Amino acid sequence: MRFKLTFPKELADKPVFSEAILRFHKPFNIIEADVDAEKGIIVASVDLSESDLKDFIRFFEERGVRVELLAKLLEVDLERCISCGACVSLCPVEAITIAKDWSVVFDEERCVACGLCVNACPTHALKLSIR
Amino acid sequence: MSGDRGAETLRSYEEINEKIRRGDVVVLTADDYARLADERGWREASREVDVVTTGTFGAMCSSGAFLNFGHTEPPMKMHRCWLNDVPAYKGLAAVDAYIGATAMSETRPFEYGGGHVIEDLVAGREVELRAEAYGTDCYPRRYLETSITIYDLNQAILVNPRNAYQRYNAATNSTDRILYTYMGTLLPYYGNVTFSGSGVLSPLYKDLYLETIGIGTRIFLGGGIGYIIGEGTQHNPSIGMSTLMVRGDLRKMNPRYLRGASFYRYGTTLYVGVGIAIPLINENVAKTAALRDEDIYTDILDYGVPSRSRPSVRRVSYAELKSGRIVINDRSVKVSPLSSMKMAMEIASILKKWIEEGIFYLSRPIELLPNDTVFKPLEVRRREPRVSEVMRRDIPTIKADEDLRSAAKLLVDHGIDHLPVVDGYGRLVGIVTSWDIARALAYGRMKLEDIMTKRVITATDYEPIHSVVAKMERYNISGLPVVDSDNRVIGLITADDISRKFATRGAVP
Numbered sequence: 001m002r003f004k005l006t007f008p009k010e011l012a013d014k015p016v017f018s019e020a021i022l023r024f025h026k027p028f029n030i031i032e033a034d035v036d037a038e039k040g041i042i043v044a045s046v047d048l049s050e051s052d053l054k055d056f057i058r059f060f061e062e063r064g065v066r067v068e069l070l071a072k073l074l075e076v077d078l079e080r081c082i083s084c085g086a087c088v089s090l091c092p093v094e095a096i097t098i099a100k101d102w103s104v105v106f107d108e109e110r111c112v113a114c115g116l117c118v119n120a121c122p123t124h125a126l127k128l129s130i131r
Numbered sequence: 132m133s134g135d136r137g138a139e140t141l142r143s144y145e146e147i148n149e150k151i152r153r154g155d156v157v158v159l160t161a162d163d164y165a166r167l168a169d170e171r172g173w174r175e176a177s178r179e180v181d182v183v184t185t186g187t188f189g190a191m192c193s194s195g196a197f198l199n200f201g202h203t204e205p206p207m208k209m210h211r212c213w214l215n216d217v218p219a220y221k222g223l224a225a226v227d228a229y230i231g232a233t234a235m236s237e238t239r240p241f242e243y244g245g246g247h248v249i250e251d252l253v254a255g256r257e258v259e260l261r262a263e264a265y266g267t268d269c270y271p272r273r274y275l276e277t278s279i280t281i282y283d284l285n286q287a288i289l290v291n292p293r294n295a296y297q298r299y300n301a302a303t304n305s306t307d308r309i310l311y312t313y314m315g316t317l318l319p320y321y322g323n324v325t326f327s328g329s330g331v332l333s334p335l336y337k338d339l340y341l342e343t344i345g346i347g348t349r350i351f352l353g354g355g356i357g358y359i360i361g362e363g364t365q366h367n368p369s370i371g372m373s374t375l376m377v378r379g380d381l382r383k384m385n386p387r388y389l390r391g392a393s394f395y396r397y398g399t400t401l402y403v404g405v406g407i408a409i410p411l412i413n414e415n416v417a418k419t420a421a422l423r424d425e426d427i428y429t430d431i432l433d434y435g436v437p438s439r440s441r442p443s444v445r446r447v448s449y450a451e452l453k454s455g456r457i458v459i460n461d462r463s464v465k466v467s468p469l470s471s472m473k474m475a476m477e478i479a480s481i482l483k484k485w486i487e488e489g490i491f492y493l494s495r496p497i498e499l500l501p502n503d504t505v506f507k508p509l510e511v512r513r514r515e516p517r518v519s520e521v522m523r524r525d526i527p528t529i530k531a532d533e534d535l536r537s538a539a540k541l542l543v544d545h546g547i548d549h550l551p552v553v554d555g556y557g558r559l560v561g562i563v564t565s566w567d568i569a570r571a572l573a574y575g576r577m578k579l580e581d582i583m584t585k586r587v588i589t590a591t592d593y594e595p596i597h598s599v600v601a602k603m604e605r606y607n608i609s610g611l612p613v614v615d616s617d618n619r620v621i622g623l624i625t626a627d628d629i630s631r632k633f634a635t636r637g638a639v640p
């Protein structure tokens with residue numbers, strides 16, 4: 001599953017994320033990280049069981065970090081998609097690829113919700129459910 | 132070859148149609164034929180194969196449909212009319228209209244347009260019709276609001292003035308911002324490449340010299356059967372950019388192969404499925420039908436250059452484009468097709484099936500398309516005012532290591548708001564405005580270098596004023612330094628100067 005953490009600036013110099021890695025003993029895949037004067041944002045994915053998930057959310061919220069679950073960001077309307085491929089070269093994380101038979105294939109799990117493909121799709125076949 | 136263009140030396144249309152009737156015609160899709168020819172040589176391949184089918188499914192802006200609504204009671208000479216809020220062309224008789232693919236909805240522009248209306252009609256969906264008239268003795272009605280479906284219409288005929296480009300250029304973007312074009316979204320710094328056309332399946336490329344394609348050629352159009360009615364607009368066979376004008380009955384088409392579409396910040400269009408069956412009538416045709424993606428080249432143009440003659444970044448084959456990545460300036464760049472290869476293959480296969488099943492016979496064109504026309508640009512005859520007529524030349528500049536006080540003094544003494552910052556050779560390195568200085572004073576910064584804007588939007592002296600106005604709007608700025616080809620500052624142009632110059636005319640050109 002994928003999630004987005006928003007750190008207030010007071011936590012900028014605290015190793016909260018590293019603590020979480022030690023605590024949950026799971027590999028985290030950081031998809032996007034962005035820090036500005038106000039806040040830090042990390043979008044990452046990790047494989048967690050239902051019960052761990054609750055602990056995980058509590059762990060961050062107790063420390064003042066906002067957690068948003070980003071389950072299935074990208075919604076594809078396969079009825080509208082014409083497999084043109086206009087979206088493919090825009091995706092920064094290879095969530096959209098072209099198969100051997102020229103079908104356009106979506107790996108919704110990889111999507112980091114940058115939004116580029118959504119606007120570029122000529123048939124409005126793509127939608128982001130969050131953001 | 133001009134004398135015997137279209138010669139039926141390998142087989143005639145009659146022979147092919149006879150084989151279709153008998154059920155032993157040999158048809159291959161263009162990619163399969165190219166493969167066969169690659170293995171055994173085109174000469175041998177063309178002995179066995181009678182017909183090669185092609186297909187393309189891409190955005191074709193020059194598309195639209197003639198509609199006839201029938202007469203209301205009392206009758207009306209529609210002067211203006213809209214379908215789902217998209218204006219249709221009404222410079223025709225009372226209840227005839229032409230709905231063009233790029234016309235945009237007045238309530239949902241950029242999202243819904245003529246292409247979508249056509250798709251909705253073909254899909255049998257209801258479409259709102261609104262019309263206005265001035266009323267005449269013979270056509271008294273002045274207003275109409277109703278809904279229609281394609282079954283209510285007397286005629287719904289797709290007539291596309293330009294479809295199925297033989298090949299098209301690919302696109303990339305050298306600038307530092309995202310461009311939204313009819314070639315899709317182009318990422319900055321050559322961030323991606325987009326291309327159109329189906330390469331090995333491209334209908335017009337497979338009959339490169341247009342020996343079998345002409346007026347009266349029966350084709351697959353939008354899922355139904357259509358005809359070529361002539362060369363398309365901008366037909367340019369001399370550089371391999373021929374085009375077609377086609378027509379077909381919308382009521383026999385299928386919305387799978389006619390899809391309304393929109394390109395972000397560009398506008399709406401129609402994806403059209405076109406497939407042509409190419410009879411291998413002579414060796415020229417047999418040879419060009421065998422061209423592979425590796426043999427078909429196009430240019431990658433830089434859409435960052437806002438000119439009709441965009442520079443080519445490099446030449447590239449469709450094989451490279453279809454591989455998904457190509458190299459530009461030593462960097463591997465991702466490639467997007469814009470036309471659907473999957474649908475193109477589907478169309479070529481359907482056409483093959485139609486022929487094999489005896490549903491589709493080949494037609495000898497009544498007249499071949501011209502192979503010598505060229506595509507001329509439009510030279511603007513009315514003189515456009517240029518930057519050189521408005522810019523100020525006697526403007527001060529400053530060096531980056533000077534202090535704020537001297538900058539402020541220069542601005543005040545010359546009564547200007549923009550001060551270009553230059554290096555030792557007079558080349559532009561930044562700009563400061565009076566607002567920058569005010570802000571610097573407020574925050575106690577004293578060095579020019581820290582407060583100047585380094586990425587400066589510039590103008591050239593021969594640039595038309597309307598282009599400068601567009602830049603001012605886009606970047607929300609009020610003044611641009613004018614530079615020469617070495618980036619040396621030669622003047623300044625501001626919104627004030629422009630409005631002063633054109634105030635008497637009432638409008639900025």
Ligand code: SF4
Pocket residue numbers: 074090091092093094095096110111112113114115116117118
């Ligand atoms: S939103 Fe961005 S990351 Fe997600 S699929 Fe589209 S281009 Fe890829």
Ligand code: SF4
Pocket residue numbers: 080081082083084085086087088104120121122123124125126
């Ligand atoms: S741009 Fe839209 S229609 Fe084209 S492949 Fe992507 S999702 Fe499908």
